[in-house]
Structure formats: C-alpha cells, structure tokens
Amino acid sequence: MGKKREVDDRFKKFGTVSFASTTKVNDFVSHLDEGKVTGTRCKDCGAMFFPPRADCYKCLTSNMEWFDVSGTGKLVSYSKLEYAPVGFEGDLPYSIALLDYGEYKVFGRLANDLSSEEVEVGMTMKTVVNELPNGQKNYVFEKA
Numbered sequence: 001m002g003k004k005r006e007v008d009d010r011f012k013k014f015g016t017v018s019f020a021s022t023t024k025v026n027d028f029v030s031h032l033d034e035g036k037v038t039g040t041r042c043k044d045c046g047a048m049f050f051p052p053r054a055d056c057y058k059c060l061t062s063n064m065e066w067f068d069v070s071g072t073g074k075l076v077s078y079s080k081l082e083y084a085p086v087g088f089e090g091d092l093p094y095s096i097a098l099l100d101y102g103e104y105k106v107f108g109r110l111a112n113d114l115s116s117e118e119v120e121v122g123m124t125m126k127t128v129v130n131e132l133p134n135g136q137k138n139y140v141f142e143k144a
C-alpha cells in the first residue's frame with residue numbers, strides 16, 4: 001500500500017451520516033471470498049451494522065472492526081419478486097428477506113432451492129456465502 005490517505009471527515013458536521021466510504025468496506029468482498037459474511041461493529045459504542053458501514057452514525061467515529069455474521073437469525077419478512085431492478089432480471093424469480101440477529105439485521109435473499117412451502121416468518125435461518133454460476137459471490141439465507 002502507498003501513503004496513508006487523509007480521511008475526509010467533513011460529513012461529521014452533519015447530524016446523521018449516511019455516507020460510507022467504499023474503500024473502507026471493500027474488505028466485505030474479500031471476506032466473502034474467504035467464506036465469511038461480515039458486518040462492522042463500532043469499537044466505541046458497540047453498535048453493529050449490516051451492510052457494513054465505515055463510520056458509526058451514533059458516535060460519528062471511524063473506529064470500527066469487522067465481525068462475522070454467524071449463528072442464526074429469525075426471518076422477519078420476505079417477499080418474492082416477479083420484477084427485478086435493472087441488472088437482476090436474469091435472477092428472477094427470487095425472494096428478498098430480512099433476518100433478525102438480535103443486535104443487527106441482515107437484508108438479503110432466500111436460497112433459490114427453498115420452496116415457498118418451506119418458508120415462514122419467524123423461522124430460524126442462517127446466512128451463507130453462495131457462489132454464482134459466473135464465479136461471483138453473494139450470500140443467501142438457508143434453513144438453519
């Protein structure tokens with residue numbers, strides 16, 4: 001790596017920061033390659049974020065560390081998509097879903113091999129890394 005880049009923290013002057021520096025959260029993709037789904041935790045207040053954030057909006061600090069999304073979560077909600085955003089048409093149909101891990105929530109997709117009869121709100125699920133036919137990685141929710 002080259003010289004350390006100066007952190008542009010002008011956004012801290014705003015109350016709530018919804019700005020995430022992509023360079024700092026690109027490790028998320030490397031972690032997927034290692035078979036891990038990760039979020040970030042604020043070292044100052046302990047708040048956990050998924051998707052990972054480079055800054056804590058509560059403390060306005062960048063004092064963050066990675067954690068593994070492990071164990072199980074509860075399915076809060078899901079929805080089968082018949083229409084997809086541009087770029088995702090080839091994936092249809094698929095279901096987006098939200099898992100509640102207690103301290104944080106994970107938004108993602110249900111595994112494609114789950115039938116709708118198998119899925120119900122409140123069920124226990126886990127987040128796993130999934131390899132796509134083109135070699136890219138994403139993550140999906142499976143029955144725990």
Ligand SMILES: [Zn+2]
Nearest residue numbers: 042045056059
């Ligand atoms: Zn914090």
